[in-house]
Amino acid sequence: MVKIVVDPKCSGCETCVNTCPVCVYEMKDGKAVAVNANECLICRACEAQCPEGALQIVE
Numbered sequence: 001m002v003k004i005v006v007d008p009k010c011s012g013c014e015t016c017v018n019t020c021p022v023c024v025y026e027m028k029d030g031k032a033v034a035v036n037a038n039e040c041l042i043c044r045a046c047e048a049q050c051p052e053g054a055l056q057i058v059e
């Protein structure tokens with residue numbers, strides 16, 4: 001299973017929430033949380049779009 005690492009430097013911009021085609025992310029206390037990691041398609045769109053470089057998809 002894929003592991004999604006959100007670095008604490010996440011600025012809460014919500015880009016990943018709006019980018020992920022299968023709604024893996026939700027915002028909690030101003031940070032992104034990968035609540036549906038088991039749905040991840042490993043498309044890496046979130047990794048590419050995160051302006052902080054805060055996301056890592058680990059296979």
Ligand code: SF4
Nearest residue numbers: 010011013014016050
């Ligand atoms: S795109 Fe990056 S900085 Fe923006 S909410 Fe997601 S993890 Fe945080």
Ligand code: SF4
Nearest residue numbers: 020040041043044046
């Ligand atoms: S890699 Fe793709 S499917 Fe997986 S969390 Fe990121 S945007 Fe969503």
